[in-house]
Amino acid sequence: MKFGRRHLDLVQGYVPGEQPQEEGFIKLNTNENPYPPSPRVVKVLTRISPDRMRKYPDPVFRRLRQKIALAYGVRPAQVFVGNGSDEVLSLLVRTFVDPDEKVLFTYPTYVLYETLARLNAVEHEAIELDAQFDLSEEVFRSSGKLFFIANPNSPTGKPVKSDVIRRLCDSFAGLVVADEAYADFSDTSSIPILSECPNLVILRTFSKAFSLASIRVGFALAAEDVIADLMKTKDSYNVNLLSQLAAEAAIEDIEYMRENARKIVQTRERMSASLRGLGFTVYPSGANFVLTKYNDNASPLYEELKRRKILVRYFPIRRLENCLRISVGTDAEVDALLTELGDIVRSGQ
Template identity: 45%
Template sequence: MKIPFRRTIARMEGYLPGEQPQERGFIKLNTNENPYPPSPAVRRAIRAEADASLRLYPDPESTRLRRQAALTYGFDLSRVIAGNGSDELLAMIARAFVGEGDTLCCPTPTYTLYDTLVRIQGGRIAGVPYPEDYSLPADLAKRRAKVTIVASPNSPSGTSVPTGALADLAARVPGMLVIDEAYADFAAESALSLAREKENVIVLRTFSKSFSLAGMRIGLGFAHPAILEGLNKVRDSYNLGRLAVVAGEAALKDIGWMEKNAAKIRKTRATLLSALPFLGFSPFPSQSNFVLAKRARGRSARPVYEELKRKKILVRYFDTPRLAGCLRITVGTDDEIGALLAALGEML
């Protein structure tokens, strides 16, 4: 059957998420979910909202969530936008700024959804390889792209870029600088202040990681009001449901709960980082809730990934030339990481 897709859509590959096993019993360390539950206040808010009002459309502006975000992070309400996860905010940015033949630049390897969203628009990705230490590539601004995206901390490396380097980059790029801070709550610093100080900077956050709300799909964007005015033109109507709005609001009001969970994850991360070199892996210095670890002597990590899967432990393997020797391991609970380390020890 001939289906009249746009040529761009017919030729492209779709984004491939991490594996979500249907069988029970796996230790799931492959998609960077938080191993700890969300705040009890979130569950109370959802139960209270799950009444007859669900027959009504939600607030199209997600005002309650945005107002609490403005209060929590110290922004004017006009500088905050809400999305159905930060992925939707990334899609808005692609719609608003990337047209046929336009360029989006980003360091690579990074979050592969950027490439997918640009291809949907008929645009072009200009990937600039990270150096071996995953420091910011020196010539990002030279690509003269309409949009430059830097994930900090970056996935899959877990490494972060100093705020000063991002501020310098914002001054040099000719277009927009998007700083994807999906994992910022696990890092030593955040570039959120640049969304106040720079007129060409958009900072994105998600509730999926540190707030333990991957299943609710809630994201935030911070930028100059004129930028958000344009993004709102391409935002889906009623893009957050009623339950997501109150869940996000409650999570922000009880931000201390998230901060305690993030501290536990950082502590377990330190244990994982210190143990991996004794098990044949060299980890990169993670500032996230996962660790990218490179197998010794340039060997492929696929056999280790497959053996762990047989043992019902899922980690992430990327079948690309630069990452074929690496595993990305989500930081789970102490018990989950203990089981992973024991399994790796059995393979020595």
């Protein structure tokens, strides 16, 4: 006997990148930061009082909201914090979309958007990106309650300029969600136009540039009434004490994060140039990864790299079946990748 809701038969759960169970892999498949978090994070976590551990954390994360607001030039009442930005994405659908309303997103993009729409049994529509993976004019003619725009996009890496986001906010009657998980590796952000766009929600995360993927902290910046509604629908204590303290320490040392991001961008550009030198097509990226293709079938290349203990991401879906997404690792990890790829290309595998 099945007890799940009927619509779950139509849902394929989100499948994250492979986590190797053996030692010795170079892991370039889940866009984790190759550098450690700020030393301040380690310091604060090792000095936490046991007495604080037995008590509930601040349910509305006041200190963290204040620090985020100061760092990004908004008011604390414009900040919402979640258990990773994925929780914030889920809450946005739960909070603002009724069953007869529509969620929109582009294609290809972060597959969780569609998964969340299906899990919540709401109408949804994917609008194709153009041949260069840019927004098509159809985006600006669309209607619905919520429009997810990954900026820079994943898995393509393409950023969207803030004037294009402003145009979408002007043309779309619902909420526009600019998911800026990778914005720290780009020169594009929608934060400067937030005050001009009351229907704009900007998502950021501590998982990527701040090197805190295991801590699970993401946040939204939006108009105060939007944040107030999210506060109504969140779980009681959705961000634990350790996560709040780690995120506070990280954002207090934001220049440390920015320096690591600059190193990753430099390595990304070097890796992209080297891949092109090996005969790969490399799409422009504003993220900590690149989307690339070599021939008409990326699967054998993915499998051969895995055999050589290098993990990259392969998406066996339409428009991406010939592509690999490669996270930017340390210079040594990228050098190892390029060496193995050069050997594979020369051997004709």
